[in-house]
Amino acid sequence: MKKNLLLALLVLFSIGFPLFMSNDYLTHILIMAGINVILVLSLNIISGFAGQISLGHAAFFGIGAYASALLSMQGLPVWIAGIIAAVISALAGLLVGYPVLRLRGHFFAIATLGFGEIVHLIINNWVKVTRGPMGLSGIPRPESIPGLDFSQKIDYYFLILLLVILVIYLSNRMHKSKMGRALSAIRADEITARTMGVHVAYYKVTAFAWSAAVAAIAGAAYAHYVLFLSPETFKGAASINILLMLLIGGIGSVLGSVLGGLFITVLSEYLRAFAQYQMIIYGVLIVFVVIFAPKGLSGLLAKMAGLFGRWNKRGATNISN
Amino acid sequence: MVEFLQQTINGLVMGSSYVLTALGLTLIFGMLDMLNFAHGELLMAGAFIATTLVEVFHVSYLVAIPVSMLVVAILGVIMHRLAFHPLRNSERVNLLVSSLGVSIILQNAVQLIWGPDPRNLPSPFTNLQISFGGLGINQQRLFVVLVSILLIILLYYVIQKSKIGIAMRACAFDMDVAKLMGIKANNIIMFTFAIGASLAASAGTLLAPIFSVYPTMGVMATVKAFVVVLMGGVGNITGAIAGGFILGLVETYAAGYWSSEYKDVIAFVIMILVLLLKPAGLFGKQVQEKV
Amino acid sequence: MAQPILATENLALHFGGVVAVDKVSISVKPGQIFGLIGPNGAGKTTMFNLLTGIYKPTSGKMFFKGKDITHLPTHQITELGISRTFQNIRLLKGQSVFENILIATHYHLKYNFVSAFFSTPKYRSQEQKAKQMVNALLEQYHLTQYKDEIASDLPQGIQRKVEIIRALATGAELVFLDEPAAGLNPVETSELMALIKRIRDEGKTVLLIEHDMKLVKGVCDEIAVLNFGQLIDQGTYDQVTKNPRVVQAYLGRRYENAQSL
Ligand SMILES: Nc1ncnc2c1ncn2[C@@H]1O[C@H](COP(=O)(O)OP(=O)(O)O)[C@@H](O)[C@H]1O
Ligand SMILES: [Mg+2]
Numbered sequence: 001m002k003k004n005l006l007l008a009l010l011v012l013f014s015i016g017f018p019l020f021m022s023n024d025y026l027t028h029i030l031i032m033a034g035i036n037v038i039l040v041l042s043l044n045i046i047s048g049f050a051g052q053i054s055l056g057h058a059a060f061f062g063i064g065a066y067a068s069a070l071l072s073m074q075g076l077p078v079w080i081a082g083i084i085a086a087v088i089s090a091l092a093g094l095l096v097g098y099p100v101l102r103l104r105g106h107f108f109a110i111a112t113l114g115f116g117e118i119v120h121l122i123i124n125n126w127v128k129v130t131r132g133p134m135g136l137s138g139i140p141r142p143e144s145i146p147g148l149d150f151s152q153k154i155d156y157y158f159l160i161l162l163l164v165i166l167v168i169y170l171s172n173r174m175h176k177s178k179m180g181r182a183l184s185a186i187r188a189d190e191i192t193a194r195t196m197g198v199h200v201a202y203y204k205v206t207a208f209a210w211s212a213a214v215a216a217i218a219g220a221a222y223a224h225y226v227l228f229l230s231p232e233t234f235k236g237a238a239s240i241n242i243l244l245m246l247l248i249g250g251i252g253s254v255l256g257s258v259l260g261g262l263f264i265t266v267l268s269e270y271l272r273a274f275a276q277y278q279m280i281i282y283g284v285l286i287v288f289v290v291i292f293a294p295k296g297l298s299g300l301l302a303k304m305a306g307l308f309g310r311w312n313k314r315g316a317t318n319i320s321n
Numbered sequence: 322m323v324e325f326l327q328q329t330i331n332g333l334v335m336g337s338s339y340v341l342t343a344l345g346l347t348l349i350f351g352m353l354d355m356l357n358f359a360h361g362e363l364l365m366a367g368a369f370i371a372t373t374l375v376e377v378f379h380v381s382y383l384v385a386i387p388v389s390m391l392v393v394a395i396l397g398v399i400m401h402r403l404a405f406h407p408l409r410n411s412e413r414v415n416l417l418v419s420s421l422g423v424s425i426i427l428q429n430a431v432q433l434i435w436g437p438d439p440r441n442l443p444s445p446f447t448n449l450q451i452s453f454g455g456l457g458i459n460q461q462r463l464f465v466v467l468v469s470i471l472l473i474i475l476l477y478y479v480i481q482k483s484k485i486g487i488a489m490r491a492c493a494f495d496m497d498v499a500k501l502m503g504i505k506a507n508n509i510i511m512f513t514f515a516i517g518a519s520l521a522a523s524a525g526t527l528l529a530p531i532f533s534v535y536p537t538m539g540v541m542a543t544v545k546a547f548v549v550v551l552m553g554g555v556g557n558i559t560g561a562i563a564g565g566f567i568l569g570l571v572e573t574y575a576a577g578y579w580s581s582e583y584k585d586v587i588a589f590v591i592m593i594l595v596l597l598l599k600p601a602g603l604f605g606k607q608v609q610e611k612v
Numbered sequence: 613m614a615q616p617i618l619a620t621e622n623l624a625l626h627f628g629g630v631v632a633v634d635k636v637s638i639s640v641k642p643g644q645i646f647g648l649i650g651p652n653g654a655g656k657t658t659m660f661n662l663l664t665g666i667y668k669p670t671s672g673k674m675f676f677k678g679k680d681i682t683h684l685p686t687h688q689i690t691e692l693g694i695s696r697t698f699q700n701i702r703l704l705k706g707q708s709v710f711e712n713i714l715i716a717t718h719y720h721l722k723y724n725f726v727s728a729f730f731s732t733p734k735y736r737s738q739e740q741k742a743k744q745m746v747n748a749l750l751e752q753y754h755l756t757q758y759k760d761e762i763a764s765d766l767p768q769g770i771q772r773k774v775e776i777i778r779a780l781a782t783g784a785e786l787v788f789l790d791e792p793a794a795g796l797n798p799v800e801t802s803e804l805m806a807l808i809k810r811i812r813d814e815g816k817t818v819l820l821i822e823h824d825m826k827l828v829k830g831v832c833d834e835i836a837v838l839n840f841g842q843l844i845d846q847g848t849y850d851q852v853t854k855n856p857r858v859v860q861a862y863l864g865r866r867y868e869n870a871q872s873l
Binding site: 053109 | 350354403408411412413414417421426429430433551582585586588592593597600610612
């Protein structure tokens with residue numbers, strides 16, 4: 001209950017404050033943060049809910065971005081192009097996931113790493129279509145709809161906010177349904193999940209396809225905002241970055257995914273002034289988080305809320321998950 | 322024919338560096354069930370240390386190699402103590418993540434110290450050629466292959482015959498049983514990190530005169546080494562040796578006769594095929610998880 | 613004669629050179645408590661793993677209520693009505709007792725993702741029914757007080773019980789229990805004995821692997837004895853314990869202890 005209140009306040013704040021403090025730079029950061037949050041939430045479906053660590057998630061981000069950009073450049077409305085891009089990405093997820101998700105342990109992680117590299121190499125080398133390292137420009141903005149004109153940063157911000165809320169809702173519904181429980185069981189112990197009647201392969205692949213589709217939506221949102229795509233954006237380091245945002249936020253937790261995406265985007269913006277040290281600090285932060293706070297920011301928050309609850313003599317409340 | 326032989330030498334050069342990098346990785350993977358993403362950074366660190374020794378301190382290349390191997394061995398042990406050892410009882414994925422953190426730290430620390438620009442490590446052999454008939458072989462390449470083979474034989478001997486090697490294999494095969502048999506697992510793990518790190522550093526110092534030295538050179542090295550580990554089967558030394566040479570040769574032939582842009586794709590395609598068709602490695606047999 | 617609820621025909625599984633299960637043919641009547649005994653390494657757990665589709669047999673066939681289930685995947689076997697516990701307790705790590713049991717209702721929930729997304733009445737009523745069912749089971753078997761505890765943090769006796777209730781919650785007609793008395797004290801063991809009988813009295817069939825011979829004697833209607841993967845005898849407790857081959861195999865070198873059986 002308390003969590004819902006927190007969420008409602010957050011949403012109100014997100015809608016409200018750009019109206020008062022409109023500032024293009026800040027709005028830009030928030031748009032990028034929103035895109036990252038969607039990406040982290042998408043990774044959370046396969047790596048958090050289902051516990052299958054993916055090291056190639058930027059591939060789906062890239063597939064979404066390029067597919068949506070290229071389709072819309074062929075004349076399709078951006079809205080349709082974005083949806084088709086999500087479907088293409090989901091199909092790619094099915095194609096890769098179906099064989100690979102049968103493997104145990106770290107093999108899925110390594111396979112996704114390979115897949116991410118392959119997609120990056122294709123984007124980089126398929127010059128005829130993607131224009132390779134020169135980058136893809138001339139991407140259209142989303143067509144305006146009544147009340148929103150997406151050449152305005154603030155209007156694009158609202159679009160992203162809406163998408164974020166939608167993906168949060170999707171994640172929560174998934175988590176609270178039989179699918180979410182099946183995925184939790186798979187994450188905990190596949191053999192037990194199977195014995196309890198869970199079709200493990202089906203749920204893993206389905207989760208992977210959802211994860212890919214949502215990442216592609218983040219890709220489309222990125223493409224039609226930045227209006228220029230370069231293969232650099234989708235290389236292995238990007239996949240690692242998404243995973244790290246998820247871990248720092250709190251893997252498996254929706255709130256954590258949101259916090260992780262926001263925190264790291266804003267932090268790297270802030271650390272830009274110390275560019276030389278930024279990445280080192282980042283690396284040290286990662287090692288510290290896994291050693292000292294393996295449940296990430298959301299875990300810390302839950303712990304604090306627990307302390308606060310006890311202090312309030314209401315006993316420890318469990319707000320994790 | 323000459324062309325083919327030339328490619329074969331190049332393939333062996335790449336292959337031997339893959340083997341040297343993969344050996345430590347496969348042992349650690351087998352022991353700790355851990356993907357160490359910072360492993361390639363040890364190769365990179367080895368190359369940078371050797372370059373500095375030669376360029377700044379005017380040490381001979383032949384001395385720089387063992388010195389940098391030693392320094393990196395220590396670095397490997399420090400890395401294990403600080404970033405991995407504290408996580409020995411936590412979920413496996415945390416080890417992976419911690420290694421990603423270490424990899425980022427090392428890459429950027431090196432960049433801070435030496436700058437991002439590629440460098441070259443001068444070697445006395447770089448400009449020498451040996452010719453057999455029409456075939457001209459660069460001496461550095463020959464040197465790489467010979468030294469690598471020497472190191473690989475040495476390691477193979479240590480692992481197969483020495484007491485500590487047998488303990489290492491026992492730990493890689495089944496850590497819990499090894500502990501029950503009275504093996505001091507912690508020391509063995511530390512020793513393995515040291516050996517693995519110094520082998521990776523040797524690969525870095527050997528390749529540095531041929532390719533350039535730059536802070537992110539370890540990233541691809543790690544990824545390729547994973548491919549080799551999978552090809553050989555996790556924890557399998559012989560498999561890693563065979564897998565490394567196979568990958569080096571296949572990649573080089575593909576780059577020579579097909580497309581140099583897509584040569585890296587081959588490694589990943591091989592990897593995914595191995596995962597799908599022979600998940601226990603090219604030479605391994607699939608075992609049923611005990612329930 | 614009633615159709616057996618479970619039957620195997622020359623079921624075999626080889627692990628490399630080890631023959632873990634060697635051409636075993638058994639048949640279990642519905643409503644029985646059927647004991648599967650034999651020394652350590654005899655292949656009992658492997659039988660369970662075969663019958664639940666976790667291992668695939670090298671040869672032979674298995675039937676559930678006459679239906680060939682030899683090639684079915686585990687989750688389908690569960691849907692047909694077979695469930696089990698594990699010798700090494702496998703509760704979902706970090707999940708509460710309630711959550712551990714709720715997962716067993718998985719395949720009874722027939723709503724799809726769209727109805728979950730829009731939280732339709734169908735979704736809500738099915739979810740509510742499943743949760744009520746779990747709560748009723750917890751109440752019925754006196755576990756309500758542990759409902760929200762992390763299952764894997766509880767004492768072993770409770771954990772074993774949670775695993776058994778979880779197996780029941782799948783709605784299985786045939787329940788496999790793999791050494792449920794391991795690690796229990798005498799009081800807990802006698803409670804377990806009552807629990808197993810109660811499961812049978814509710815009309816279910818139980819396949820029981822157990823080393824505690826008092827428990828086996830107390831509850832089993834029929835017993836099969838395995839040794840080195842082979843079925844060496846099948847019959848009532850009194851029959852099999854009189855068979856010198858069984859005594860020899862089961863007690864091995866401790867033959868002199870046979871008198872205490
Ligand atoms: N996954 C497996 N891989 C290899 N051997 C196995 C496996 N599972 C069981 N075994 C072997 O099969 C035999 C029977 O084991 P098990 O069924 O666990 O015996 P029991 O439950 O009767 O004590 C043993 O020799 C055991 O080592
Ligand atoms: Mg057993």
